Amino acid sequence: MEETDIAYGKCSAIAEEALKHLDKIRSEEDTKIRIINRMLTECLGWAFADVAAETAHENGYSDYLISNNGKGALLVEAKRIGALEITTAEKNKVRHFKLAGPALAKSMSGIDQAARYSMPNGLPISVLTDGIAWIVFKTFVQGENFKSKEAIVFPSLEAVLNDFLLFFELLAKSSFERKLYNRIFDQVHQPRLAVSRTLFAALPPDEIKINQKSDIASALDRIFALFFSRLTGDQDEDMLIDCFVESRESRFADYALEKMTASVLGNLSPVDRDVDEELSTFIEAIVEIDPDQQDSGQSVFIVGPTGAGKSTFLARFFKRTLSNALRKRCIVTRVNCLDSSGRTDTLLSSITETLIRSLERNLYPSGHPTFFDLQGLYHSEYIRRAEGSDAQLYSRDKGAFKEKFGEYLNKAVQEDRESYLKRLLTDVVHNRKQLPILLFDNIDEFTIEFKTVIFQFAQSLRRHAQHCLLIFPLTDKSAWSFSKTDIFGIYQSRSFFLPTPSPREVLRKRIDFLKSRLAEVKDDPTGGTYFTARGIKISIPNLEAVAKVLENVFVDQENTAQILGEITNYNIRRTLALSRRIITSPVLQIEDILNSYITGADVTTSFSKFMNALLKGDWESYKRGDQHEVFPIFDVDADVRQSPLLALRILALLQSIAQASRTLDQRHLSVQSILDYFDALGGYETAIDRCMLRLLEGGLIEPYDSSVRDLAPAQKLAISASGAAHFRLATCNEVFCEQMAITTPIGNPEIVARIKALNSGNGPILDRLYQIRHEFITYLIDEDRKHLSDDIASPQYESQRQLVDLLRQLGRDPKEQVVGRNTPANGPTMLSEGTLATVDWFDAEKGYGFVDAEGFEGKAFLHAEKLSEAGIESVADGDEILCDIGRNSKGIHVLKVHDIQTDPASVQVTECSITRLFPDRNYGFVRLLDTEKDAFFHYSVVPEAERDKLTVMRRLKVNLGPDRTGRGLQVRAITEFLE
Numbered sequence: 001m002e003e004t005d006i007a008y009g010k011c012s013a014i015a016e017e018a019l020k021h022l023d024k025i026r027s028e029e030d031t032k033i034r035i036i037n038r039m040l041t042e043c044l045g046w047a048f049a050d051v052a053a054e055t056a057h058e059n060g061y062s063d064y065l066i067s068n069n070g071k072g073a074l075l076v077e078a079k080r081i082g083a084l085e086i087t088t089a090e091k092n093k094v095r096h097f098k099l100a101g102p103a104l105a106k107s108m109s110g111i112d113q114a115a116r117y118s119m120p121n122g123l124p125i126s127v128l129t130d131g132i133a134w135i136v137f138k139t140f141v142q143g144e145n146f147k148s149k150e151a152i153v154f155p156s157l158e159a160v161l162n163d164f165l166l167f168f169e170l171l172a173k174s175s176f177e178r179k180l181y182n183r184i185f186d187q188v189h190q191p192r193l194a195v196s197r198t199l200f201a202a203l204p205p206d207e208i209k210i211n212q213k214s215d216i217a218s219a220l221d222r223i224f225a226l227f228f229s230r231l232t233g234d235q236d237e238d239m240l241i242d243c244f245v246e247s248r249e250s251r252f253a254d255y256a257l258e259k260m261t262a263s264v265l266g267n268l269s270p271v272d273r274d275v276d277e278e279l280s281t282f283i284e285a286i287v288e289i290d291p292d293q294q295d296s297g298q299s300v301f302i303v304g305p306t307g308a309g310k311s312t313f314l315a316r317f318f319k320r321t322l323s324n325a326l327r328k329r330c331i332v333t334r335v336n337c338l339d340s341s342g343r344t345d346t347l348l349s350s351i352t353e354t355l356i357r358s359l360e361r362n363l364y365p366s367g368h369p370t371f372f373d374l375q376g377l378y379h380s381e382y383i384r385r386a387e388g389s390d391a392q393l394y395s396r397d398k399g400a401f402k403e404k405f406g407e408y409l410n411k412a413v414q415e416d417r418e419s420y421l422k423r424l425l426t427d428v429v430h431n432r433k434q435l436p437i438l439l440f441d442n443i444d445e446f447t448i449e450f451k452t453v454i455f456q457f458a459q460s461l462r463r464h465a466q467h468c469l470l471i472f473p474l475t476d477k478s479a480w481s482f483s484k485t486d487i488f489g490i491y492q493s494r495s496f497f498l499p500t501p502s503p504r505e506v507l508r509k510r511i512d513f514l515k516s517r518l519a520e521v522k523d524d525p526t527g528g529t530y531f532t533a534r535g536i537k538i539s540i541p542n543l544e545a546v547a548k549v550l551e552n553v554f555v556d557q558e559n560t561a562q563i564l565g566e567i568t569n570y571n572i573r574r575t576l577a578l579s580r581r582i583i584t585s586p587v588l589q590i591e592d593i594l595n596s597y598i599t600g601a602d603v604t605t606s607f608s609k610f611m612n613a614l615l616k617g618d619w620e621s622y623k624r625g626d627q628h629e630v631f632p633i634f635d636v637d638a639d640v641r642q643s644p645l646l647a648l649r650i651l652a653l654l655q656s657i658a659q660a661s662r663t664l665d666q667r668h669l670s671v672q673s674i675l676d677y678f679d680a681l682g683g684y685e686t687a688i689d690r691c692m693l694r695l696l697e698g699g700l701i702e703p704y705d706s707s708v709r710d711l712a713p714a715q716k717l718a719i720s721a722s723g724a725a726h727f728r729l730a731t732c733n734e735v736f737c738e739q740m741a742i743t744t745p746i747g748n749p750e751i752v753a754r755i756k757a758l759n760s761g762n763g764p765i766l767d768r769l770y771q772i773r774h775e776f777i778t779y780l781i782d783e784d785r786k787h788l789s790d791d792i793a794s795p796q797y798e799s800q801r802q803l804v805d806l807l808r809q810l811g812r813d814p815k816e817q818v819v820g821r822n823t824p825a826n827g828p829t830m831l832s833e834g835t836l837a838t839v840d841w842f843d844a845e846k847g848y849g850f851v852d853a854e855g856f857e858g859k860a861f862l863h864a865e866k867l868s869e870a871g872i873e874s875v876a877d878g879d880e881i882l883c884d885i886g887r888n889s890k891g892i893h894v895l896k897v898h899d900i901q902t903d904p905a906s907v908q909v910t911e912c913s914i915t916r917l918f919p920d921r922n923y924g925f926v927r928l929l930d931t932e933k934d935a936f937f938h939y940s941v942v943p944e945a946e947r948d949k950l951t952v953m954r955r956l957k958v959n960l961g962p963d964r965t966g967r968g969l970q971v972r973a974i975t976e977f978l979e
Helices: 003-020 028-043 102-121 157-162 165-169 171-176 180-189 217-233 237-240 247-269 276-288 310-319 323-326 342-361 372-379 380-386 391-396 400-417 417-431 446-467 476-483 486-490 501-521 540-555 561-567 572-583 590-599 607-616 646-660 671-679 685-698 721-732 734-744 749-760 767-785 794-810 864-869 944-949
Strands: 051-057 058-070 070-078 095-098 127-129 133-137 151-155 296-304 331-337 433-439 469-474 493-497 701-703 716-719 830-843 848-855 860-863 882-889 891-900 909-918 923-926 934-937 955-962 968-979
Touching: 003 028, 003 157, 003 165, 028 058, 028 070, 058 323, 070 102, 095 102, 102 127, 102 151, 127 165, 133 180, 151 157, 151 646, 157 165, 165 180, 165 433, 171 180, 171 469, 180 646, 180 685, 180 891, 217 486, 217 848, 217 944, 237 310, 237 476, 247 310, 247 323, 247 882, 247 934, 296 433, 296 446, 296 476, 310 433, 310 469, 323 331, 323 955, 331 342, 342 417, 372 380, 372 400, 372 417, 380 391, 380 400, 380 572, 391 400, 400 417, 400 561, 417 433, 417 446, 417 830, 433 446, 446 476, 446 968, 469 476, 469 860, 469 968, 476 646, 501 685, 501 882, 540 561, 540 572, 561 572, 561 607, 607 734, 646 671, 646 701, 646 716, 646 721, 646 794, 671 685, 671 716, 685 701, 685 794, 716 721, 721 794, 734 749, 734 767, 830 860, 830 891, 848 882, 860 909, 864 955, 891 909, 934 955
Parallel strands: 070 127, 296 469, 296 493, 331 433, 433 469, 860 891, 934 968
Antiparallel strands: 051 058, 058 070, 095 151, 127 133, 133 151, 701 716, 830 848, 830 882, 848 860, 882 891, 909 923, 909 955, 923 934, 955 968
């Protein structure tokens, strides 16, 4: 049964009882107790904690001050039954009466009293009621006296029941959280705002036809379906692990997390050193063991935006990074919080069961404990009973004693699961000398209360076990809100941040991984079956061609993968689904590309063709509901008047806030702040609310608290990666503008007719496309002026002026346009002059390396010849160079080196020893002997012939400098291997 149906039943019961005993409800207090209290809590869903009675104000005491999420929301002023006089003959239905009009004249004193309490507290809604009649009104109306506006009046309980949905949407807590009252009052106060109008598109959805594919393209669909199913890595954990895109942050997180694990293990058994030689050497080298430490547990937060690969990082860490010796002594149990129903009353029992099942699988060969295992877990009870209450039975018949004890065990295990879980953890730590690692994944989508319950429960388990590691992968927003709770500060913790990897690098690594697999099986007689899942037989050469095509479209070109990653908010599965849609689109003519590969010809795909494939897929034009991830940014609400640029205006505001912010919290703007901002431009709250909700549902804006998915008053919003991509495409990309122009429903039939004629007409296609863009953008700007002002001189509205300027530029004749740096296009080779870049690593023997260039995603290739041309012999890791960045078919690269910018004073010569090597990843860490600090080094600083000298504990003399972040240290060169 729906919430409103339940509420209606409650309201009916309250009304029936009140009317039946009307003669007994004499005073104002009687009215409160028998009607108003029940209506607020039983019918409208407000909790008792939300309601404050007799709140003191400067000018008196209000009867009810109702709060939502701690913020004042609603004021209710109560009167005795019959005290309100409403002059109307129609008492059985809802009416709209002007507050200062004759119908409410006899109730004006009560209205004034409610307003006096509401206004100083900024409460949006006031209610005056005697339990039978209900007068609901807004105390603040922009630019007008609130008494000149209408109240929504329910003259009787019969009227409440007859229009109950309206009553519920106005005053219920669940409706109030969605601010439905704004929409309702806007329709009452601004009847011209709410309209029902017909919108037309030059190319309606039912006229968009499927583009027929060639026979070979249809056959290739199956190959790509199979290939992309491999790229997701769902059936191949090795792919996910091997294809993890490393960063400075992930390298240090790997290293520090391994040290922390070793530290906790070292404290687990400081006296009884039964670990193998490798672990002992490792611990002695990097860990100072405190034998008196009783609680050596740690809480670890792996923090990163959605798509940063937090779960993959942890899978790789426990499978590849952690040394075998340490790995054997760890028992990892993972709780996937998405498996929880979200009910707090069953949450802890669900987590307990998950942990128990995981521990039992790890500890017992058969997956569950035997009687003797349980006897060991409950050994103290066994002894206590044998020597105490059941001593006679134990001495007389040990078999009967065991049977009775078995019954006790069954009851204890089944009825007190938390105690049983703690015994398992105690057994792991104190008897088996192993380290339990409890990993709580996917808790971001839940409320802070939900997270706090999990965190507190996990800490209780850690404290009981004494030696335990807790790991929480979190988004940056969850971590921020979590850190502000009181419970967080009680326990020691470490946090590691993982940035979102470049989608291009993700795709590059996955394609390279599959190519390496293909090479391994190429000469194997059974190699052709490696990719035959789901019964599809494909030869290795077929897949090699597929891999090459994917490289060409998504890796070799700079902007394609970036657009896909941003538009899907870096969700790799959705990115891959979108990639498959593009590669199989008839627009891309995949058969021609494959044929070029087979014949050895150069393959190039223009960005405009890529954009057409993204927008159209298998259709002739952009079609709504076709899984393209592209948001129809210029659509308007058919029921509420609004500017077609309103969505872009909101994105422009949030983007300007994000660009000017330093912290995560500052990037977000409250819903009320957004409403106030557009109020000055003449925007209506209902239109803005609806538009924000569409953007939120479309993923173009994101909430600060991901567990709240509506526009609650306390909610804060920020532009997402998808929102930034849509803003850039809508203001800079011609193909996007053209497809929106012909498919967006608009309210001007003349403009629609002109765009339709241009789309289906004759003449040069480029000229017609320009005219379509010009007509559409002219319409957008002219229509926008009807709804929002653009003449406010305040600097805070500069982003709005820039938005309109960008659109005008897009609508001009292509001959007059200047290609901007941020406009995705094939463009010239030169991308940026005089850019500062930091050398990530450079191998002098190989003659190349990579740099991190300011303002560019991913790493830029640096060839030794560019250094020679500048008269520079070589560069060291961490050097800063002033250079020009360009692009070729393989991606961004250094075109020219102007100078080395590194300050020699920042480089020091010091001695250190190697603490950890990652030979499969070509990097390691050293510890400085004089400061006990750690520093990163890449294998490129060591000549290839001497790399066999790199061993743990080996002492070195190195040139050391700050890394590119300025927060850590990096070895720039190894000058000497010491004995």
